Amino acid sequence: MSKSLDWDSLNYELLPWIKNAIEVMGYDQMTPVQASTIPMFVGNKDVVVDSVTGSGKTVAFVIPILEKIVKEATHLKKGHFHSLIISPTRELSRQIQTVINSFLQHYPDSETKPIKSQLLVGTDTKTIRDDVASFLEERPSILVGTPGRVLDFLQIASVKAQLCSMVVLDEADRLLDISFSKDIEKILSFLPKQRRTGLFSATITSAGSNIFKTGLRNPVKIKVNSKNNSPTSLSLNYCVVDTHDKLIHLLNLLNNYRFKKCIVYFPTCISVTFFYGFIQYLQKQNNSVLTIDESLQFYSLHGKLQTSSRIKTLEAFTEDLNNSVLFTTDVAARGIDIPDVDLVIQLDPPTDSDIFMHRCGRTGRANKIGKAITFINSGREEDFIPFMEVKNVTLEPMNEVLKEISEETSNNFYDLFKKWILQDRARFDLSIKSYVAFIRHYSNHTASSIFRLQNFSYTGLAKMYGLIRIPRMPEVTKYLQKSDVLEVYDDGWLVTPPIDLNKFSYADKKREQARLQELENLRKIQDKKKLKFDLKKKNMAWSNKVATKESKSIRREKMSLKRKLIEEELANQSSSDDDDNIVTQDWKEEIMQNKRKKKDTGIQGSFDDL
Numbered sequence: 001m002s003k004s005l006d007w008d009s010l011n012y013e014l015l016p017w018i019k020n021a022i023e024v025m026g027y028d029q030m031t032p033v034q035a036s037t038i039p040m041f042v043g044n045k046d047v048v049v050d051s052v053t054g055s056g057k058t059v060a061f062v063i064p065i066l067e068k069i070v071k072e073a074t075h076l077k078k079g080h081f082h083s084l085i086i087s088p089t090r091e092l093s094r095q096i097q098t099v100i101n102s103f104l105q106h107y108p109d110s111e112t113k114p115i116k117s118q119l120l121v122g123t124d125t126k127t128i129r130d131d132v133a134s135f136l137e138e139r140p141s142i143l144v145g146t147p148g149r150v151l152d153f154l155q156i157a158s159v160k161a162q163l164c165s166m167v168v169l170d171e172a173d174r175l176l177d178i179s180f181s182k183d184i185e186k187i188l189s190f191l192p193k194q195r196r197t198g199l200f201s202a203t204i205t206s207a208g209s210n211i212f213k214t215g216l217r218n219p220v221k222i223k224v225n226s227k228n229n230s231p232t233s234l235s236l237n238y239c240v241v242d243t244h245d246k247l248i249h250l251l252n253l254l255n256n257y258r259f260k261k262c263i264v265y266f267p268t269c270i271s272v273t274f275f276y277g278f279i280q281y282l283q284k285q286n287n288s289v290l291t292i293d294e295s296l297q298f299y300s301l302h303g304k305l306q307t308s309s310r311i312k313t314l315e316a317f318t319e320d321l322n323n324s325v326l327f328t329t330d331v332a333a334r335g336i337d338i339p340d341v342d343l344v345i346q347l348d349p350p351t352d353s354d355i356f357m358h359r360c361g362r363t364g365r366a367n368k369i370g371k372a373i374t375f376i377n378s379g380r381e382e383d384f385i386p387f388m389e390v391k392n393v394t395l396e397p398m399n400e401v402l403k404e405i406s407e408e409t410s411n412n413f414y415d416l417f418k419k420w421i422l423q424d425r426a427r428f429d430l431s432i433k434s435y436v437a438f439i440r441h442y443s444n445h446t447a448s449s450i451f452r453l454q455n456f457s458y459t460g461l462a463k464m465y466g467l468i469r470i471p472r473m474p475e476v477t478k479y480l481q482k483s484d485v486l487e488v489y490d491d492g493w494l495v496t497p498p499i500d501l502n503k504f505s506y507a508d509k510k511r512e513q514a515r516l517q518e519l520e521n522l523r524k525i526q527d528k529k530k531l532k533f534d535l536k537k538k539n540m541a542w543s544n545k546v547a548t549k550e551s552k553s554i555r556r557e558k559m560s561l562k563r564k565l566i567e568e569e570l571a572n573q574s575s576s577d578d579d580d581n582i583v584t585q586d587w588k589e590e591i592m593q594n595k596r597k598k599k600d601t602g603i604q605g606s607f608d609d610l
């Protein structure tokens with residue numbers, strides 16, 4: 001392992017054009033992970049690299065790949081490639097390709113065969129056939145892509161993988177987890193066994209023994225130590241807040257804290273869309289409760305957006321030099337390298353504690369100062385702090401940055417939120433969907449003893465999401481507490497009198513027309529059914545009527561017995577408090593919901609039933 005971080009102290013001479021690229025990029029010295037990894041990976045060793053976020057792992061595998069291509073890939077035939085880099089997201093793959101290309105810009109023109117790279121990610125415009133055509137035409141030596149697309153590509157007969165001699169799994173623990181591992185195994189089965197393999201991540205230990213599924217041969221483990229499992233330039237803080245005021249705290253923080261670029265992590269895609277819409281309204285609207293600084297520029301990015309829009313947003317956020325704020329999900333948690341991000345806010349801790357460090361690590365990169373603030377819901381979630389301490393991640397409290405929120409402000413803000421929702425049924429739908437998605441998300445926490453649905457403030461959450469009605473979910477109805485933040489009226493309404501949902505319209509004219517049409521259809525069907533039923537009843541023979549009555553009373557008896565059994569079962573369940581019960585009850589609710597759906601054929605997609 002090299003002790004000096006001087007580029008000249010490597011145990012071999014870097015190619016002159018690579019040296020030139022390094023100089024132009026302004027990398028005066030190697031980072032520790034580069035000093036340890038480059039000589040090993042160039043020297044034909046398999047490597048497993050564990051190094052904190054923002055420590056320069058990308059260059060640590062890009063340089064060895066480029067060095068080896070120059071030495072080995074001069075005779076590559078059509079349809080073959082030299083190296084394959086796989087990463088979990090399109091954004092990260094694109095970013096890796098940008099780093100490769102910024103090196104390749106310095107590759108001398110005098111060389112007869114240029115070195116090229118190709119990106120393999122799903123897009124709205126390019127098919128896999130397009131990828132193959134451009135591969136055969138352009139003859140790239142390096143392929144970079146996401147698992148699904150890479151696998152599809154390798155399955156095409158004209159693509160030959162026999163000469164691939166280097167493979168890198170960036171964010172390897174993620175690629176080896178349950179969602180990607182099957183694809184990765186298949187991809188690796190296409191590659192020759194005699195190859196070099198590099199696994200890179202800031203949380204590689206989470207992959208456990210899965211790393212050996214990658215066919216590593218006598219790998220060298222490179223761990224760049226850090227005291228706090230995070231870069232020293234990154235400070236990790238938390239604030240304990242009441243759930244119902246969390247959005248106000250977030251907005252106050254964005255208004256008052258000085259930053260260049262901030263990333264805010266939301267729990268779900270739909271919550272990004274929902275809160276992004278509301279915050280844009282607040283910024284435009286002159287209101288007396290909470291105004292948002294005009295200079296703040298908001299962006300939203302999540303995995304359900306089209307690729308082209310994801311690319312545009314990321315580029316615009318990267319280029320924006322003013323106070324810009326990106327609302328996003330874990331799609332932008334790993335690997336994304338945006339210069340000048342100096343603040344990261346997590347609205348909630350992630351469901352997987354590994355993601356916590358990846359999210360925080362979007363700031364404090366390459367020795368630049370950064371701050372990551374995580375909101376913790378008051379109650380039980382404070383236990384998250386010692387839980388992370390055990391994982392060698394120390395979080396410091398910083399409640400002093402938060403402004404006190406009076407009850408009056410809190411209620412006025414909620415009224416403003418509800419007013420916005422009542423302007424458009426689409427917002428009402430979104431509010432309910434976001435709320436439901438959050439609860440489902442919350443129930444997926446791996447640290448389920450800390451993040452317990454039983455302890456959650458459901459009305460506090462409803463206030464935070466501006467709900468006008470609490471959806472009928474088993475998780476919610478089971479744990480609604482009398483002492484909660486909001487008064488819940490009949491049928492889950494949080495406003496009185498309740499809203500007539502038949503008259504609650506969409507602002508979008510087409511959507512509203514479709515809704516009215518559906519309502520009309522439903523009414524017709526119900527009228528027809530009623531007519532049919534009345535006729536049948538009228539025409540039925542007296543003896544049949546008696547028989548029907550009898551069978552009805554038998555059915556009623558059976559039903560009441562069944563109900564009793566279910567009630568007993570539920571009573572038993574609520575006395576023990578584990579999350580499995582929630583799943584069971586959820587299942588029952590699902591059956592009931594399905595039955596309800598079958599009954600009322602129209603109006604699906606409205607949330608009247610939730």
Ligand SMILES: Nc1ncnc2c1ncn2[C@@H]1O[C@H](COP(=O)(O)OP(=O)(O)OP(=O)(O)O)[C@@H](O)[C@H]1O
Nearest residue numbers: 027029030031053054055056057058202335337366
């Ligand atoms: N030798 C170097 N000197 C200075 N800056 C560097 C050097 N090498 C890389 N960087 C810069 O460090 C930043 C982080 O690099 P990179 O994205 O490779 O980190 P990483 O370790 O892969 O992080 P993550 O685990 O979050 O993916 C980049 O902006 C990169 O330009």
